[in-house]
Amino acid sequence: MTSVLFDVPGPKARLRSRIISIVGTIAIAVGLVVLVMVLAAPRTTAAGAVIPGMFDPIRWDIILDGRMWNAIIFRGLAATLRMAAAAAVLAILIGILFSFGRTARSRWIRVPVAVLLEFFRGMPVLLLMFFTLLVFGTGQYWAGVAGLAVYNGAIIGEALRSGIQSLPRGQRESGLAIGLTPVQTRMMIEFPQAFRQMLPIIIAQLVVLLKDTSLAFIIGYQELINIGVRQLQNTYGNRYFFTLFFVVLVVYLTVNLLLSWLARIIARRTSGGYVSRWRRKETDPGLAVVRAPDAGMGGGMSGTGGGGPA
Amino acid sequence: MDAVIENFPVFLGGFWATIRLLVLSGAGAIVLGVIIAAMRISPVGAFRAFATVYTEILRNIPLTLVLFFCAFLLPYLEIKLDYFVLAVIGLTAYTSPFIAEAIRSGINGVSIGQAEAARAIGLDFAQTLRLVVMPQGIRMVIPPLLNVIIALTKNTSVAGGFFVVELIASSRQVINLRGDAVIAILLAVAVFYLVITVPLGQVAARLERKVAVFR
Numbered sequence: 001m002t003s004v005l006f007d008v009p010g011p012k013a014r015l016r017s018r019i020i021s022i023v024g025t026i027a028i029a030v031g032l033v034v035l036v037m038v039l040a041a042p043r044t045t046a047a048g049a050v051i052p053g054m055f056d057p058i059r060w061d062i063i064l065d066g067r068m069w070n071a072i073i074f075r076g077l078a079a080t081l082r083m084a085a086a087a088a089v090l091a092i093l094i095g096i097l098f099s100f101g102r103t104a105r106s107r108w109i110r111v112p113v114a115v116l117l118e119f120f121r122g123m124p125v126l127l128l129m130f131f132t133l134l135v136f137g138t139g140q141y142w143a144g145v146a147g148l149a150v151y152n153g154a155i156i157g158e159a160l161r162s163g164i165q166s167l168p169r170g171q172r173e174s175g176l177a178i179g180l181t182p183v184q185t186r187m188m189i190e191f192p193q194a195f196r197q198m199l200p201i202i203i204a205q206l207v208v209l210l211k212d213t214s215l216a217f218i219i220g221y222q223e224l225i226n227i228g229v230r231q232l233q234n235t236y237g238n239r240y241f242f243t244l245f246f247v248v249l250v251v252y253l254t255v256n257l258l259l260s261w262l263a264r265i266i267a268r269r270t271s272g273g274y275v276s277r278w279r280r281k282e283t284d285p286g287l288a289v290v291r292a293p294d295a296g297m298g299g300g301m302s303g304t305g306g307g308g309p310a
Numbered sequence: 311m312d313a314v315i316e317n318f319p320v321f322l323g324g325f326w327a328t329i330r331l332l333v334l335s336g337a338g339a340i341v342l343g344v345i346i347a348a349m350r351i352s353p354v355g356a357f358r359a360f361a362t363v364y365t366e367i368l369r370n371i372p373l374t375l376v377l378f379f380c381a382f383l384l385p386y387l388e389i390k391l392d393y394f395v396l397a398v399i400g401l402t403a404y405t406s407p408f409i410a411e412a413i414r415s416g417i418n419g420v421s422i423g424q425a426e427a428a429r430a431i432g433l434d435f436a437q438t439l440r441l442v443v444m445p446q447g448i449r450m451v452i453p454p455l456l457n458v459i460i461a462l463t464k465n466t467s468v469a470g471g472f473f474v475v476e477l478i479a480s481s482r483q484v485i486n487l488r489g490d491a492v493i494a495i496l497l498a499v500a501v502f503y504l505v506i507t508v509p510l511g512q513v514a515a516r517l518e519r520k521v522a523v524f525r
Contacts, residue, residue, distance in 0.1 A: 007435075017353060025356035043388060054387075122460075122507040123500055124467035126478060134485065134492045214372035218471030225375055229382075245383055249371060256370035 054242050062240055063247070068232060076227035077251060083144050083223065084210040090149035091156055091209065092202070098157025099194075100186070103164060120154040126215050133219055144216035152209045159201045163194030200267035207259045211252075224248055313491035314498045317484045324480030325502050331397060331466040331476055332506070336459055338402035343409025350414060365407040373468050376404045381472035397469035401462065408458045416451030417443075449521055456514035463506045477502055 009017065039054040052058060062068045101113030120128070129147035132138055138146065167190060175185030195202070217225045228248035233241055314321070349361035368376070380400035381393060391399075420443050428442040470478035481499045485492055 021354040021356060024354045028356055028360050039387070118508065118511075119500070119504070122464075122504045122511070124464040124478070124503060126467045126470070127496065127499060127503070130478070130482075131493075131496050134496070211370075211372040214374035215468065215471075217374050217378075218468070225372075225378060229378065241386055242383065245379065249375065252371045252375060253367065257366070260370065 052239070059239055059243050062236055062243060068236070068244075068247075071232055072224070072228050072247060072251060075222070076224035076248070077255070079222055079227070080210070080213045080224040083141065083148070083213045083216060083221070084206075087145045087148035087152065087209055087213070088206050090145065091152035091205075094149055094153025095156030095160055095202075096191070098153060099160035099164065102157065102161045117154045117157060120150055121158070123151065125151045125212050126218060129215060129219050140216060140219050140221035143219060144213060144221050147215075148209055148212055152205055152212075155205055156202055159198045159205070160191070160194050163198040164190050166197065167193055196270055199270050200263060203259070203263040203266060207256055207263065210259065211256065224251065311491075311494050313484065313488035314494050317487070317495075320480050320484055321477070321498060321502065324475060324477040324499075327394075327474065327476040327480075328463075328466050328502070329506075331394075331401060331469055331474070332459075332463050334398045335401035335405060335466070336462055338398065339405035339409050339458075339462070340455075342402060342406035343413060346406055346410035347413040347417075350410060351417070361410070365410060368404060368407045369411075373400075373404050373465055374471070376400045377468055377472050393473040397472060397474045401465060401469065404465070405458065405462050408461070409455065412454035412458050413451050415454055417447045419450040420446045449517075453514045453518040453521060456510055456517070460507050460510050460514070463503065463510070467503075 036055075040056075042053045042056070043051045045051060098113065098117055101109055102117065104110045104113070125147050128151055129143045132146040133140065133143035136143075136146075164186075171189055171193065172185055175189040176182065180188065213223055214225050216223055220226075222231070225248060228251070229241070229244050232244050236244070346361045346364060349357035350365070352358060377397060377400040380396040384391070384396060384399075424442055424446065425438055428438040433441065466476055467478045470476050470482075475483075477499050481495050484495050488495065
């Protein structure tokens, strides 16, 4: 690995770096092996009973049980995706409304909307869910959807606004010059470009939203964690706790990595587009996502990659 | 409103727990994040691979699941710790990859020409880093780092779902006593969060503007 930071390494430096890399590799490997062995070791409880290790086959036979996968995919994951889909659509709509309000001509609209936006962005999603649940008595599903939609709507709204503001003035002026109304100009000229420019951030935020549906677990919604780890543990027994947790983990990883991968492809596509030529720095997918308000962490955090080293 | 005033000590207790969660896991995440970031940009392949896998896994599972692991699975594996400590561990682990990415994005933000110029005028590795790259890198890193800390503030609320009595959990206690004043109680909690997040956000925005000048 050559770098502008230092000279081409000589034989001594090369030897040193090789030793470091071998020692480092061994250290990591030993750490992982120790972890696996600790998990695999059977345990004796205070009462004298022996608990089988975490990789004992009697803990893993449900992996082959179709009914378990049925419950995980068609009840748990389905409930999670149902909430995420409804919240995503609402969040984008709310985001559009927010960006309209934030860029309104009248100060009487602009200032209150800005205050409201800051308020929602500064709130934990969980608090918004509790608020909806307790004040409006909506039930867990709609409480979850409302909390996620409002919070993520505020963030998407800010992203859209900065996308619109980064457009050259001429875009709007030419729209008005050919006789479009301000709303038509916004809808037909500004939004399509702003959406395209901000797509990496919006998708990253949707990954966050999907992860955050798990917050509804805390208010009692029957989603992936609740069904996968809680309910199935009751059905199958305590000894499958570790296994079920592992299965839920793998399902989340699969879904989120797929979405992140999609986001990265889209980010790469859009960043080469004509829009970004004006503000290439901001649309560098990695930087844009990391530098976005809340760093894509929200009440949970984003899965999209930061800009990797070249 | 009287429900809030009557139970003010309960809120303060919760607020104090939130602050402690924030400071402890924030500090832990920064230490861990710096290590991960260093591994990620190190020339040692094994470190890079480990840091990449660690980052990708932790960033793609929900915080709820991480804290579920800490609150239920660690005790199940016979690791007996206070729930508060378990929550700090979970929040630290979950936040560290985001800190690492923020640091990496900041350091990558320093244009390569700067380092090239420093080398061209004869500075050695340490001088290049100390005099040219780091001063700019740190300025670039601070705004995204603050954004991560703000998000962490809000994330501490999740610990309230796992036996830690922070702001959200203490508000639920008060709601059990005073079900008639739900709106006032939740708004009070909101204000407590804003007391932390809004000033941090202001600082981040100001620094962001400062950085933008020389970018």
